[in-house]
Every structure is written in structure tokens, then in C-alpha cells.
Amino acid sequence: MVLDGSLPASIDAAVRALRAGELLGLPTETVYGLAADADNAQAVARIFAAKGRPSDHPLIVHVAEPAGIARFAHAVPAFAQALAAAFWPGPLTLILPRRAGVAEAAAGGQDSVGLRCPSHPVAQAVLRACAAAGIAGLAAPSANRFGRVSPTAALHVQGEFGDDLLVLDGGACAVGIESTIVDCTRGAPVLLRPGAITREQVESACGQRLRSREELQAPDPRASGTLAAHYAPTAQVRLMDARALQTALDVLGADAANIAVYARAVLRTRSPRVVMRRMPDDAEAAAQQLFAALRAFDAQGVKLIWIETPPDTSAWEGVRDRLRRAAAAA
Secondary structure (H helix, E strand, C coil), X not given: CEEECCCHHHHHHHHHHHHXXXXXXXXXXXXXXXXXXXXXXXXXXXXXXXXCCCCCCCCEEECCCHHHHHHHECCCCHHXXXXXXXXXXXXXXXXXXXXXXXXXXXXXXXXXXXXXXXXXXXXXXXHHHHHHCCCCCEECCECCCCCECCCCCHHHHHXXXXXXXXXXXXXXXXXXXXXXXXXXXXXXXXXXXXXXXXXXXXXXXXXXXXXXXCCCCCCCCCCCCCCCCCCECCCEEEEECHHHHHHHHHHHHXXXXXXXXXXXXXXXXXXXXXXXXXXXXXXXXXXXXXXXXXXXXXXXXXXXXXXXXXCCCHHHHHHHHHHHHHHHCC
16 A cells, blocks of 8 residues: 655554554655564564565664664764764665664674664654654665665555555655665774765765775674675666677667667667667766666566666766676676
């Protein structure tokens, strides 16, 4: 059931469902999440079951305001506090030491927890109403089957899980890819997943250089969306530069079929059975459209999706990361 997320009655219905241990399709500025009370282990288990997600693959916990850090984390370093002050509410997740006895199932059994304060007005309304009802935070991974394309519209969520799931419609997601994840558990910031907030922005806000995984001896904590293969449509994704794309289209000529091409370059095909769609030149616009474009190609029944490799720049890093992982699922 899809409800208008701007209506107070819809927020009330969502909170009732969450208090009853049910799941909720929740819009955020990044992607739609599949939400449950982060401290209700049975409800969190329903998220893992619905998604087909391994129970040791942790979920991000969403809080209404930066002060929510204190409920779920301890020993928060100064650079993490600076990042929360700079980017919350917004598309940034911080991995922090988890307080004992909270969000254990959501954290996948780890002694760390991923926390985020989303900026979407519907998510904010739900989280604030939940806090007033005694729910401190919502575990909310992307509302899709594990490893598949993330949803950026309410109908995407309904298509994944059917009419039995309550979904709040908050419109198309403004960011379109998942949050930037920064590990804050090892004394220095480490980028675990790129997103709309760039490396340069993180470093400027916290006053420290982002460290690489190789520089720090402790292993990375497990985090959402960091598996080698992820974000994959049903069709096989292949990344190529513009010249290789045009060469492949020329070789196949009029016989090309069941192929979608998503590129910034202007390309030509002699086949009416090739689906051509232009990728935006702007990284933010490309991120916002990415998952919806992949879902649209699947809906058109193509078998192959050929995508022009994004530029190797910081602004494009989040899009590049999602596409590399999607291609690795082949």
C-alpha cells in the first residue's frame, strides 16, 4: 500500500506499523529504505528475510537529529563530530563504536554501527514521530532484493515487495545513490563507500586526510553496499569508453538487438532494436537518474546494458563505484 508521505495521517500509520514490528518503505534523499525499529531484533530480522540479505551484513541506522549519535554510539572522535555537524541531515553515514545492548541485530553482530541522519522531509517526519513514540532509530537498508538495483521511487519499492508493504511516497529521490560511508572507528577517517559527498568535502569538513585501507592495520568493519558485486539489474552491465561503444555498435550493425546503451557521447546505431539513452554530463544529475535508468532498461527487456565509463574524477566517484559493482555481478 502506497500512501502520500506528506500527509500527517500517513506518518501516523507508518509509526503504528513500526511500533507493531512491521516494515516500512521509507523515502530518503539517497534511495528508498526498508525500515524497521533498530532496537527490535525480530523486526530487523524481517528486513534481512524480506531482502534475502545475509544477517551478518550490517544495516545503517537512521536517526532524527545529530544528537541521536549518543543513543547508539560511544567514544565519538572529534573528526566524526565535525562531519556530523557539517553534513547532517544529509547523505553521509558514519561508522562508529556501538554502545552495548543497542541495535545489535542491525549491526550484524559487530561492535560498530553505521549511523545517518537523512534530510528528506518525509524521513524526518517519520523519525521525529518515532522518537516521540519511543523508537530511537530506524534500521533502513535500500528497499530492494539484496544485491539488486536500489529504488528511487515509491513504485520501485512496491514492485519489489508487493502491496502488503506500507510505502510512503516522497517523490523521486534527489540524490539517487546511497550515502557516502566514512569509517570513524580507527582513529582516522577512512572512506568505505563513495557517494554524493566527495572526498574533498569530507577532508575539508573534518580537517583530516582520508586514509586508505592499506594505511591502517585494523580490518575494515563490514558496511552496507561494499561487496564487490552489488546494485545489479537483471541485464548484464558492461562498462566501455565511448570509442569502444561505437566500435561495438558498428560491428553489430543492423543485427544488434536486446541491447541498451547509456552514454554521454553521441553514438550511432543502425539497429532499431538498440535502446539509446543519454547519460547526463553533470555528475549529480547522472547519480540522480542512474538507478531509475537501469530499472527502465530492465523493464524494456534488454539483455545487455552497455554504459560509457564515467570520468575518473572525485565528483563522479559515487556513480563509478555503483557501475563497477553492477558490472561485477555479471
